[in-house]
Amino acid sequence: MTTQPPHPFDDRLYALRTRWEQYLADGQLEQFIEFAVAVDSLAEHFARLRLPGLSRLCEGLEKAVLAHIGNADSHPLPAQARVALQRQIDALFGSIATSQPRVPVRRAEEKASAQEHAWHRPRSVWLVTAAGREDVADGLERQLNYFGFRVQRMDWDSESAVEPGQAPLAVLFIPADGAAAGATELARITACRRACPASQLFYLGVASVIDPIVALMRAGIDVAIPNDEQPAMVVNRLLDLIQTEEQERYRVLVVEDSRVAATLICRTLTEHGIDSHAIADPSQLLEVLQSYRPDLILMDMHMPRFNGVEATRVLRQMSAYQTLPIVYLSGESNIGMQVEALRLGGDQFLIKPFNPVLLAAVVKTKIARFRDMQRSTRIDGLTGLLNHSAAKARLKAMTESAAPGERFSVAMIDIDHFKAINDTYGHPVGDQVIRGLAWLLKARLREGDLIGRYGGEEFIVALPGTDAVLAQTVLDRIRGDFAALPHTHPGGALYATFSAGVAAWPAIDSAAALTETADRALLDAKRLGRNRVEIAHS
Incomplete structure (x- = not known):
């Protein structure tokens, strides 16, 4: 029997169903472990897409599956256990069939070309x-x-x-x-x-x-x-x-002198959608870290020339790697040695032979927290948008990676008469106005667009796949919506407006020149009476 991919989420559902059918046919422990890996991968995928109900069902199935991972003598499972798991699988797929999937956006360019005019999706x-x-x-x-x-x-x-x-x-x-x-x-x-x-x-x-x-x-x-x-x-x-843009794949550097162990680790990570790179010689560590830029290191404890703890101590002396997660993988069972390894800079200790599901769970959890910590340094606390430095870096990356013929627009936005709002109603109300514009930009623009708080009441946006005229049209629609948005305060409600200036790539050919040109167009909009969007003159 050939199983077709059952749902447009992606091939994770197909993999889960196929691996379950293979296990039912042969009943091997290795097949059951592969099925468990597929369930874990699907649960993590639903969590990333913010589908809590489906995540809950998938995690319940995963818990039941992990309860049956034992030695080879316990497989194939008894009929009663297989029937119970089948019911949970059917319940999961039934819930998926009644849900409307939110497929993540993988690249801003794809989003821009596929939905150039789909700025507002209720x-x-x-x-x-x-x-x-x-x-x-x-x-x-x-x-x-x-x-x-x-x-x-x-x-x-x-x-x-x-x-x-x-x-x-x-x-x-x-x-x-x-x-x-x-x-x-x-x-x-x-x-x-x-x-x-x-x-x-x-x-x-x-x-x-x-x-x-x-x-x-x-x-x-x-x-x-x-x-x-x-x-x-x-x-x-x-x-x-609704911000479901696909994250960059997790990257793990495996430092392991055993080729067999490294192959098994990398295979396990690949099955969970995690990219990996293995090196056998720890003396290459610094060079590979600089080129590969992993989110986590899986470090063997005992290697030729020096051990994993010594390598970790070297990394912790370098500012670039002081917070990089390091997980030890070793057959070392001495508790004192494990405690010492953690005290000297490691984050966790896993004993070989490892459970593949547990290994993947530890890796993904550590990387998620590491990325959240990195993200906190790039996000503006009041609005949740990119902060000044992160927005500038993102725009610079857009200009450096732009393909020949590619176009995008940059706009500088400033709330009109904002000082008067603060002076009249107080800073808490002023903060509410800033948040209101930030939320409106998030709601009206696309997932792949750059949206940042440039400072104070000023914002920056970059719209891939647009020329200056289309960007002006889109922002003018948002300007009208913002002017009609009530901002409540103890005395009632106030209304605010914004002005904006637009510049376009590749007519303006550097990140700094784009922001400067858009800022000059913003000043033009202010001089012309505010509450308007102006395109920069060539």
Whole structure:
């Protein structure tokens, strides 16, 4: 029997089904381990795409699978165990079939060419509102509409029937004021989770007490918003959900003098979608680190000439590698030696022979935290956008990697009369205006576009695949939306505008000249009366 790829997510689903069928046919432990690897890879993929319901189902299957990884004598599994696993597999694929996949964008150029004019793609959001909380729902709906979401209202007694492919991006539960979730509310949440396995479920307004939050999570809630957090902050969380650009593949440097061990490690990493490079001689370490630039090192403990601990101590003296994760792989079972290795700079110690699923889990977890730490140095804390230095570096990389004939536009954006907003309403309201523009840019622009906070109330954007005229059209549409966006404060609501200047590559042929030229066009827009977008003169 030939199995066709069952869903357009990618070939991970096909691999999972195929490896399960191969195991059912032959019943070998090695085949079961390969099936476990496929399940783990799929769970990680769903987590990266922010599909919590599917991640939960896949992790449940993975837990059941790992419980059966033992020695070869336990395989093939008894019929009862195979039937139980088959039910979980069928439940997973059934949920996938009713979900609308969000396929990640792999390259900004592909995004630009495929969707050059698809700047505004409405996403569905459900608002489940308790009686007496309509005012909160009304305000939140207005915010969501401004940011391009399509809102459907319902009460807590409504059914959660969903047509295939029509599940919402998110469901927001607004409970009665001051009321904790009771059995009826928890049952409603559970029913919604079953109907919408790929949606994010939010509960707005929960006391900072662990027991009710745990109960909500068990029912299916992904994010519980505390009572003291502004409902408007939910908008930013929703905008983050649509940023599903595919991450650069993880890279692991394997330092291992055994060719057999290195081959096995690299094969395991490849099956989990992780790129790897192996070296047998640790004296090559510094040279390879500079050229390969890994996210993590898997280091053998005992090697010729010097050991893994000595190599690690050398790396920790260099600023470029002080935080690079290093995981030891060794047959060393002496606890004292392991503790010493960790004390002198290692991050974790795994004993050979290693469990391939555990190895992959450790590698991915360490790299994810390492990248999050790196990301925190590039992100503006107020808006979540790229900060000044990261935006400049990204633009410079765009100019250096641009192919012949490639085009893109750069715009400098500045909020009009921002000092007067701060002086009149205070800095917290000014921060809210800045966040409002940042969120609107995230909602209206594409995943592959550069969006950064350049400083204060000034922003920079770069739009691949656009000329200056198209960029002006897109930004002018956003300008009109921003002018109509209410920014609430204790005395009511205020409205703000922005001005922008646009310059285009390759007419302007360097990153510095692009920002300078766009900034001059921004000054023109200010002189011409503000609240407008101007193209730089040649």
